[in-house]
Amino acid sequence: MGNQSRALGAYTGVKKIGFLSFGHWSPSAHSETRSAADFLHQSIDLAVAAEELGVDGAYFRVHHFARQAGSPFPLLSAIGARTSKIEIGTGVIDMRYENPMYMAEEAGAADLISRGRLQLGVSRGSPEQVIDGWRYFGYGPAEGQTAADMARQRTEVFLKLLEGEGFAQPNPRPMFANPPGLLRLEPYSEGLRERIWWGSSSNATAVWAAEQGMNLQSSTLKDDETGEPLHVQQRKQIEAYREAWKEAGHSREPRVSVSRSIFALTNDLDRAYFGRDRDSRDQVGMIDETTRAIFGRSYAAEPDELVRALKEDEAIEAADTLLLTIPNQLGVEYNAHVLESILTHVAPELGWR
DSSP states (O other): OOHHHHHHHOOOSOOEEEEEEOOOOOOOTTOSOOSHHHHHHHHHHHHHHHHHHTOOEEEEOOOSSSSSOOOHHHHHHHHHHHOSSSEEEEEEEEGGGOOHHHHHHHHHHHHHHTTSOEEEEEESOOOOSSTTGGGGGTOOOOTTOOHHHHHHHHHHHHHHHHTTOOOBOOOSSOSSOOOSSSBOOSSOOTTGGGGEEEEOSSHHHHHHHHHHTOEEEEOSEEEOSSSSOHHHHHHHHHHHHHHHHHHHTOSSOOOEEEEEEEEEOOSHHHHHHHGGGGGOOOEEEESSSSOEEEEOOEEEEOHHHHHHHHTTOHHHHHOSEEEEEOOGGGOHHHHHHHHHHIIIIITGGGTOO
16 A cells, blocks of 8 residues: 555544444343333433543434334434534434435534534435335335436435535515525524535445545445455545545535444453454455445454554544444443543543543
8 A cells, every 4th residue: 555545544643433323222121222212312321421421423224113212313413412512423324215405404403402513424224124114214216227226316406405405495475484585494504514424335425425525334244346345445545435536626624434332351241242352354255136245344452452453454443433332232331431431541542642
């Protein structure tokens, strides 16, 4: 890897560190999160605890037709009302399921409740629990479109709405007095447009996200485009994104996040839960009939060994934000311990703090 390439992809400085919850719940006796109510209340409590620890972000995955987080805005609003500093976000909302106009209103309200802390990750989404689940929501691609086309088109509409320009002709005899000119959706939150992220699994969609002026989220799963380790492919994806951002001429600096499963083994309970992941490796598989994907390894080791391994992760180095995937069904107290262990034993040694 050349020095010029490394300079383009790398981010130097303190990293923002957040958690990413898939929001699982299960009635299993082994789960501390046995219902949707458990998941929602525990997520709020964990965000509060994470803020007290100094964690920078609380992010949630969105899946429909599953025992996971399916309706993010009530949860994000509740967290926004209970906290004051931590970023709140998604990773990601599947735009195949969304009405951009209703979503713009919901997002505007959640952002205002949190006083401008919303970091909203959106994307085409991933394979779901049911076949073409968005059709049950009343949506479908137009003639000649794919579902991915539909998601990107809705994202473009959503981004335009967040610019806050009026577009709707007012009623000449309104129930309430209107401001002059065409009307926009309300409530409107200034600055939210710059805090939208695109969850990208390929280099091409990362470039598209840069052209649209969105921040970049890259997960623990990516299209296997070169056969290289995940962290190398992600680093190249980030480089392509930053180059496209520069060419697009945007005036602000973009943000880039990567997700990782990282566990510092500091006690016997940690070792019982995650000690078997010490020898984890990337895996390759098919996520649908045509897409070969690479799934990132988990990192689990004593702190000093963990630091040595993470120093070699090129994608983490290239990103400014790291999202730690958490085992949410192990409960609030244990997940707060997982986060605190990283902040205390790992982040300072790597210059993240």
